Amino acid sequence: DSGVTQTPKHLITATGQRVTLRCSPRSGDLSVYWYQQSLDQGLQFLIQYYNGEERAKGNILERFSAQQFPDLHSELNLSSLELGDSALYFCASSGGSLDEQFFGPGTRLTVL
């Protein structure tokens, strides 16, 4: 158990809908990272927050947004969902940007 929690575990929704994925980092970690993993693309970095501020942006679509709250938990919002958004979404946390990242168990999103 990495200490990073993600909810929900599984999510099934329809195209065009909006969902919110939630992540609680390990106690004391200030950085939260979001990743998307699909069969054809592998693990892709989406976005990083550090102590509430956006720190780095990867391959995140404009339909997706994230934020980190004062209690350091983070949410990833996915809107206007498409079939291709079906994937495993991981959250990871670390103490700082150069520290090892600990991954949560992931949320499996299925868009029908």
Next chain:
Amino acid sequence: EDKVVQSPLSLVVHEGDTVTLNCSYEVTNFRSLLWYKQEKKAPTFLFMLTSSGIEKKSGRLSSILDKKELFSILNITATQTGDSAVYLCARYGGSNYKLTFGKGTLLTVNP
């Protein structure tokens, strides 16, 4: 460009064999190189390498980084069936602190 290339893509060995997994990367503002093991769930951290030539070891696993030639290797000796997994290499770098993953090497260890 932030490219990380792993080889081989897939490897099948027998228990007891030694394997070497390769990872090459492009250099833009390199900070560190990380290795992860992914079974059917989330990646689990193995090693973080920042300095060239210094081997990191954990049990039967070891890894080393060559910053001049821009590659890293992960060695697993006396492989066991429990080592079967996808091994991911990731480069941390760039001015925007981006972690870029390779596609992974699928290791299958047969009894």
